[in-house]
Amino acid sequence: MFPILEMSVLEVAHSALTPVWFILIAVLWVGFFFLEGFDFGVAMLLPFLAKDETDKRVMVNTIGPTWDANEVWLITAGGAMFAAFPGWYATLFSGLYLPLLLVLFGLIIRGVSFEYRSKHPSSQWRNTFDWMATIGSLLPSLVLGVGFANFVRGVELGPHQTINGPAPLVTTSFWGLFTPFALVGGLLFVILFCAHGAGFVSLKTTGRMHYRAGRFATRLGWLAAALMAVWAVMFNTMYAPADATAHLLTWILGILAVLLVVGATLFSRSEKDGRAFLLNGLAIAVMMIAMFIKMWGNIGFRPVGVDFDMWIASSSPYTLKIMTISAGVMVPIVLAYQAWSYWVFRKRISRESIPQGAH
Amino acid sequence: MDAQLIARWQFGITTVYHFFFVPITISLSMLVAVLQTIWLKTKNDRYLRLTKFYGNLFLINFALGVVTGIVQEFQFGMNWSEYSRFVGDIFGAPLALEALIAFFMESTFVGLWIFGWGRLPKKVHLATIYLTAIATLLSAVFILAANSWMQNPVGATYNPQTHRAELTDFGAVLTNPVLKATLMHQLSACFVVGGALIAAVAFFHLSRVAHGRHTTAITDAGEVEETRTWRWATKFGAWVLIVAGVFTVISADYQGKVMTDVQPMKMASAEGAFDSTADFSLLTIGKLDGSQEIFAIKVPGLLGYLGTGKWGEPIKGINELKDVDLNEYSYHRRDGSQTSLQSSYQQVLQRHVAASGIRLQPNIPVTYWTFRIMITLGMLAILAGLVMLVWIAKGRNPAHMKWLSLVLVLVPIAPLLANSFGWIFTEMGRQPWIVAGVLPSTEGVSAGVSAGSVLTSLIIYTLVYGVLAVVEVGLLWKQIHKGLPDVEPIDTDHHQDEDAPLSFAY
Numbered sequence A: 001m002f003p004i005l006e007m008s009v010l011e012v013a014h015s016a017l018t019p020v021w022f023i024l025i026a027v028l029w030v031g032f033f034f035l036e037g038f039d040f041g042v043a044m045l046l047p048f049l050a051k052d053e054t055d056k057r058v059m060v061n062t063i064g065p066t067w068d069a070n071e072v073w074l075i076t077a078g079g080a081m082f083a084a085f086p087g088w089y090a091t092l093f094s095g096l097y098l099p100l101l102l103v104l105f106g107l108i109i110r111g112v113s114f115e116y117r118s119k120h121p122s123s124q125w126r127n128t129f130d131w132m133a134t135i136g137s138l139l140p141s142l143v144l145g146v147g148f149a150n151f152v153r154g155v156e157l158g159p160h161q162t163i164n165g166p167a168p169l170v171t172t173s174f175w176g177l178f179t180p181f182a183l184v185g186g187l188l189f190v191i192l193f194c195a196h197g198a199g200f201v202s203l204k205t206t207g208r209m210h211y212r213a214g215r216f217a218t219r220l221g222w223l224a225a226a227l228m229a230v231w232a233v234m235f236n237t238m239y240a241p242a243d244a245t246a247h248l249l250t251w252i253l254g255i256l257a258v259l260l261v262v263g264a265t266l267f268s269r270s271e272k273d274g275r276a277f278l279l280n281g282l283a284i285a286v287m288m289i290a291m292f293i294k295m296w297g298n299i300g301f302r303p304v305g306v307d308f309d310m311w312i313a314s315s316s317p318y319t320l321k322i323m324t325i326s327a328g329v330m331v332p333i334v335l336a337y338q339a340w341s342y343w344v345f346r347k348r349i350s351r352e353s354i355p356q357g358a359h
Numbered sequence B: 001m002d003a004q005l006i007a008r009w010q011f012g013i014t015t016v017y018h019f020f021f022v023p024i025t026i027s028l029s030m031l032v033a034v035l036q037t038i039w040l041k042t043k044n045d046r047y048l049r050l051t052k053f054y055g056n057l058f059l060i061n062f063a064l065g066v067v068t069g070i071v072q073e074f075q076f077g078m079n080w081s082e083y084s085r086f087v088g089d090i091f092g093a094p095l096a097l098e099a100l101i102a103f104f105m106e107s108t109f110v111g112l113w114i115f116g117w118g119r120l121p122k123k124v125h126l127a128t129i130y131l132t133a134i135a136t137l138l139s140a141v142f143i144l145a146a147n148s149w150m151q152n153p154v155g156a157t158y159n160p161q162t163h164r165a166e167l168t169d170f171g172a173v174l175t176n177p178v179l180k181a182t183l184m185h186q187l188s189a190c191f192v193v194g195g196a197l198i199a200a201v202a203f204f205h206l207s208r209v210a211h212g213r214h215t216t217a218i219t220d221a222g223e224v225e226e227t228r229t230w231r232w233a234t235k236f237g238a239w240v241l242i243v244a245g246v247f248t249v250i251s252a253d254y255q256g257k258v259m260t261d262v263q264p265m266k267m268a269s270a271e272g273a274f275d276s277t278a279d280f281s282l283l284t285i286g287k288l289d290g291s292q293e294i295f296a297i298k299v300p301g302l303l304g305y306l307g308t309g310k311w312g313e314p315i316k317g318i319n320e321l322k323d324v325d326l327n328e329y330s331y332h333r334r335d336g337s338q339t340s341l342q343s344s345y346q347q348v349l350q351r352h353v354a355a356s357g358i359r360l361q362p363n364i365p366v367t368y369w370t371f372r373i374m375i376t377l378g379m380l381a382i383l384a385g386l387v388m389l390v391w392i393a394k395g396r397n398p399a400h401m402k403w404l405s406l407v408l409v410l411v412p413i414a415p416l417l418a419n420s421f422g423w424i425f426t427e428m429g430r431q432p433w434i435v436a437g438v439l440p441s442t443e444g445v446s447a448g449v450s451a452g453s454v455l456t457s458l459i460i461y462t463l464v465y466g467v468l469a470v471v472e473v474g475l476l477w478k479q480i481h482k483g484l485p486d487v488e489p490i491d492t493d494h495h496q497d498e499d500a501p502l503s504f505a506y
Helices: A004-010 A017-049 A053-063 A067-084 A086-095 A097-117 A123-153 A180-204 A207-238 A244-269 A273-295 A317-344 B003-042 B045-079 B081-116 B122-151 B170-174 B177-210 B221-262 B264-271 B302-308 B318-322 B340-356 B364-391 B402-429 B451-482
Strands: A155-162 A165-170 A301-303 B156-159 B164-167 B280-286 B293-299 B433-435
Touching: A017 A053, A017 A067, A017 A123, A017 A180, A017 A207, A017 A273, A017 A317, A053 A097, A053 A123, A053 A180, A053 A207, A067 A086, A067 A097, A067 A317, A067 B045, A067 B081, A086 A097, A086 A155, A086 A165, A086 B045, A086 B081, A097 A123, A097 B045, A097 B451, A123 A155, A123 A180, A123 A273, A180 A207, A180 A244, A180 A273, A207 A244, A207 A273, A244 A273, A317 B081, A317 B164, A317 B170, B003 B045, B003 B122, B003 B177, B003 B221, B003 B402, B003 B451, B045 B081, B045 B177, B045 B221, B045 B451, B081 B122, B081 B164, B081 B170, B081 B433, B122 B170, B122 B177, B122 B433, B156 B340, B177 B221, B177 B364, B177 B402, B221 B264, B221 B302, B221 B364, B264 B280, B264 B318, B264 B364, B264 B402, B280 B302, B280 B364, B364 B402
Parallel strands: A155 A301
Antiparallel strands: A155 A165, B156 B164, B280 B293
16 A cells, blocks of 8 residues: 555665654644644634633633643644654744744634633633634634645645755745645634534533534534535545555545544534544544545655655654654553543533632 | 844743743742642641642743743744754654653643642642642753753764764763753752742731731731741742752752863853963953953962862863864864764864854853853842841741832742843853754754744744733732632532532633
């Protein structure tokens, strides 16, 4: 399926761990979008789903104890790219400078708002931080959606000289990133995360919040399914992988993602919150896997006049070995305590369970 | 303006800003854990109130530390892509491990601590704040390993096939002498800040409650308890401050010797020592371009002891260290040795140094003065700790005076700024290198990023950080003035029903 076997025979210098790390990077991004996807969604829906201050507090508290750890999946994905693929990290982060700045801006204003909103009773103070949480969640969702669509398409690279020899440089301009497919990708991320978030609120609350969130999840779910279908068709007709087996896989995964969103929406409609949440999460995972299949080898770039691929971007076999051992030990531990924290906070939250007059 | 200059300013501004929150996070998480432990041991609500009071200050500070830290990790790729490409094989590993090992742990367990009151069994809940505190310490180990490698690039070699530095011995990176020295010095310095914050805030409240009355002269039961609580907290904070201060001084001595060994130019520029000398400068006025000395007051022989452990042993001066043939240039440590990366990269570097005319010294006024400001502010903090202890000895209490409140604000700020100046010295003293003796800073900057882009991001960060600073200081101020919170008995054995109010909610 993948040219991994021929590669290892032809070029012995290549580490067998390079593909392992490509897959691990994909896993970190999948984990990030599965988890942060819904808490981006919850924050984006704050001004629309909540009818009063207590509703808002119910919503914020569904993600209160866990959003920070969800975000660490992104930090770890970034750090792992730096350690395992310095060339990828360097080329991507400098090449997509302004989009990344928007992501960081969003994450900064969002990250302080949950903690700070509760520190002052004035409604103006709280509204300000709620809007910061909403905008700060919308920006990264949108920009990362546009970004990943561009990785599917391939961000163009050209050569440039450094003291250490030739290196690749992104040549696609900022406005050049906004192709129709990229806009569909950006919109899909936003709507899909909102549906996932509404489903999560429905799962984690009781009473009127629970019913409202369920209705939101259903309506947003149909929209997300339609967008996912458009995305899957555009992906597989305009930017399909060259390899026939890979192309077959991206078709299957694209269709599967659509079916999963449809299934999640049907479950939302019949108030089966747990199953709806799981299927939405799986839809996000399947969609991400399809994109990473397209990014296999080229890591999301189209080099012109310069050699660049995941093998060139990769760290040395020794570094990858250390990183592999560390990840092998740590990832299960992290998953275990993160799962435990979700278990500790498993209880549904109601309007009545919000303490009055606190702070 | 060129992109490189703005990128340097941006790194300086965002890093110094981020580091306002780091020492408080590292020290206060552990000190709050200690307070909570004392509460569990004594079952005295006094310590629960202190835990919640200082815990709140910790959390307000923690939130900004987290969000400004994200910028730090992404900035290497955004502004310093050629540095990242060249060193990522080594430098990336500690950053990834920091995220994987420390950040996950810190963020998960701090969430469990914030929301776990009354929901987790008491001992498990206590464990969550300890795990948070340990995670911040682990974070310090990894990020200091990365920075120490830039000061003394051990365990790596240059690979001419891939045109980059590659890791050969991860153990050497983790046992770098610079790391050992910096870790001890930095962690002590963090606890100086945390101790100073606890003591100064407690002293302020003590002055408001006691109004200068002797402890025995206070009769109102509520006031007696408040007075006792703040007296205890003042002593606790002041002792942490003083003990940590002593460790900071001891570790500084070791760090100075390591620095003299691996970065002789940094030691010389810390001293403004233009010619070889063994004298420690109390005051040196030099030409602003950093070329020679005009006037100086010195302690004979002391620098030799600080740098090498031998009184009167001369260390090389700036002018001797940079007086080399650029065509033959190579970086050497004090004993003439090189790390394997420094020697294997030498040939590439020689071609470049001669061509680009790099100035082989840091900015001397900056290194000289930041070094001295760091020491002065640190010493003043220790002095403040002693003064507070003496002031409240034998049951005496401070009176509430306006000037006192103003001075107390400065007590934690002084060691915090000492931390900032220490880092400005460390990083500016490494110049012109981004990796000592290997990669010049000018070569690390991103090639394809325009000055306009870097300037845009600098303006955005500055504005956002500025607003957040106002919000944060305002919140801290408000929380500090609120004083000790009322506490209700915490009951975890009782199984709560669905609609029982959460013990904590945003």
